[in-house]
Amino acid sequence: MMIAVGFLLACLAAALQPTSAAEAGRGGILHIPSAADLARAGCPSRCGGVAIYYPWGIGPGCFRPGFELTCNNTASHKRLFLASTTTEVFGLGPGSTYFRTPAIHFNVTMKPGMNDTYNMSWEAPVKGVMAYGETSLFVVGCGVGVYLFGHDTNDPIGRCMSICLDDKVAMEEANATHDYFGYIGMGYCSIYLQQYVSAFGFVVDRLNGGVLARSGQDEGLPTSIKVFLAGSYDFQMTDIYSSRVDNRNIHAAFLGMTITDQPSCESAQKKKSSYACGDNSDCVDVLSGGYSCSCRPDTNDNNPYLKDGCQQENYNPNLKGGCKRLCGNTSIPFPFGLEKGCYATDKFRLNCTSENITIFNLRAKYIVANISVNEGYLSVRETQNNSGYNDEELTVLVYTGEGGIEIGSNYDGFYLSEE
Known part of the structure; x- marks a missing residue:
């Protein structure tokens, strides 16, 4: 009986071991957690004024290997650092592996x-x-x-x-x-x-x-x-x-920070037990080696490193009545809109300022000059420090197809598409 119990305990201990030496040594996790998993583990969500988003984290079970942070509580105010370094972290973005640090x-x-x-x-x-x-x-x-x-x-x-x-x-x-x-x-x-x-x-x-x-x-x-x-x-x-x-x-x-446990997306995707990209996300190769993850355009673009971090947006073809369709002299046709219930998805939401200037947010703020969904363009000018704009006009192109409408971008401008 004692031998059987000992054998059972040994099996349980082996099953509870982390999946790699890296996880065991540093407390990092190689599987893809959900937001609920991190909450149950008691992972800190802030250090002073800096919000923390996975794959970054503080404490065992809260970060992916290589993304460990420490919160210095000995200073007059809490300060966030890359673990085992003197590199301070000023800010992190949700779902991003980039961070701001002192010059x-x-x-x-x-x-x-x-x-x-x-x-x-x-x-x-x-x-x-x-x-x-x-x-x-x-x-x-x-x-x-x-x-x-x-x-x-x-x-x-x-x-x-x-x-x-x-x-x-x-x-x-x-x-x-x-x-x-x-x-x-x-x-x-x-x-x-x-x-x-x-x-x-x-x-x-x-x-x-x-x-x-x-x-x-x-x-x-x-x-x-x-x-x-x-x-x-x-x-x-x-x-x-x-x-x-x-x-x-x-x-x-x-x-x-680059994910470096695999040299490329191709090799990372073959090793599902340690693959970092969650549902509805894509893997992006890094030229110097390693990879990162990105939510697909038809999602809420929240956090590609979580199981539930890239949730697909629901396209809303049913509009409420009385939608405002003008901002100054600028016409606002569907799928764009100014009020909740008047645009197809959040990506098509525009803002009308008190000066009757139409603003479009897509990783930066843009002043909208003209919209024509039928002809397939959206003329915008990028704001500088949220005031004024430069002389470059960017164009949105519309492609027809089936399914929901999405917005993407490249170096030449914005693109509307249907998939």
């Missing part, structure tokens, strides 16, 4: 009168982390050139030059219309990463004749060149002459 600074001290070359590099704090493609390397200083390249491949990513004029007012006027993606900048320049990188190197060179002191004098010209990785930067002339850039002018950098 990454590099200090370069240039010796006066010397044409020295400085080599520097950055590597991700843990495996799987990458600098997001929409992040830039910014350089603040006078008379310098910077060359950015892949750390492992030495393939060039970009270059820029920062020069200074002897007339401060002229510099300020030049910067008033300066596009920071430009190759040459006045007092600062930047290099747009354009790709996801887990490491990079850069070279800083002093330019001959690139430093022109105000009024022909050397006074106040700094020898320190400020280099930092950030999402964006609001240049101020004072940043050139101060010992460090004012953090109020720098916006958080964007980093991302």
Whole structure:
């Protein structure tokens, strides 16, 4: 009898073991949980002011391996970090593997009168982390050139030059219309990463004749060149002459985490026990290796890493009466609408501001100029910081078919389709 009981206990213990050494060692989970599973496990949903969304998590059973976080309670306020690192997390998005983190600074001290070359590099704090493609390397200083390249491949990513004029007012006027993606900048320049990188190197060179002191004098010209990785930067002339850039002018950098337990979607989908993408989601290959998940266009686009995270939206062809169909001079035809019960799905909801401006939300805010479902277009202009708009018009195309209507997007514009 004792032997039978012992054997039964051993079997139960084996059945309760995690499915891999990674899960056992770090407390991560490789199966796809539901929102209810995480709630039952008591997984924290916040750390201070930062909301936490799976696959990120704190504590055993609350995160996918590689996505562990820690909440520092010893500071005056709670702060969120990547586990076992000093990389702070400012913000996470639902269903996203990207996160906001403080700008990454590099200090370069240039010796006066010397044409020295400085080599520097950055590597991700843990495996799987990458600098997001929409992040830039910014350089603040006078008379310098910077060359950015892949750390492992030495393939060039970009270059820029920062020069200074002897007339401060002229510099300020030049910067008033300066596009920071430009190759040459006045007092600062930047290099747009354009790709996801887990490491990079850069070279800083002093330019001959690139430093022109105000009024022909050397006074106040700094020898320190400020280099930092950030999402964006609001240049101020004072940043050139101060010992460090004012953090109020720098916006958080964007980093991302890749699922690396399999090298590609093809291999990940063959191993169902550890596949990360939930129902109604698609797998996306990452060029550097690994993969991520994305909800399909006909879903609520909530969280592709949960079982129930990408729920299909119900198309509503039955409208309530009395729907408002004008916003100023802009006609609002179905499937678009302004009020609940007047649009086909949430993706077709428009907002009419108090100034009678029609706003369309699709990962960014757009001002709607005209809608014609029959002719197949929606003319919009992207807002800048929620005010004003640029001159580029994007077009929505309509494709006929069977089933519900959905909205997608690509680099050239928006697309309506029926599937």
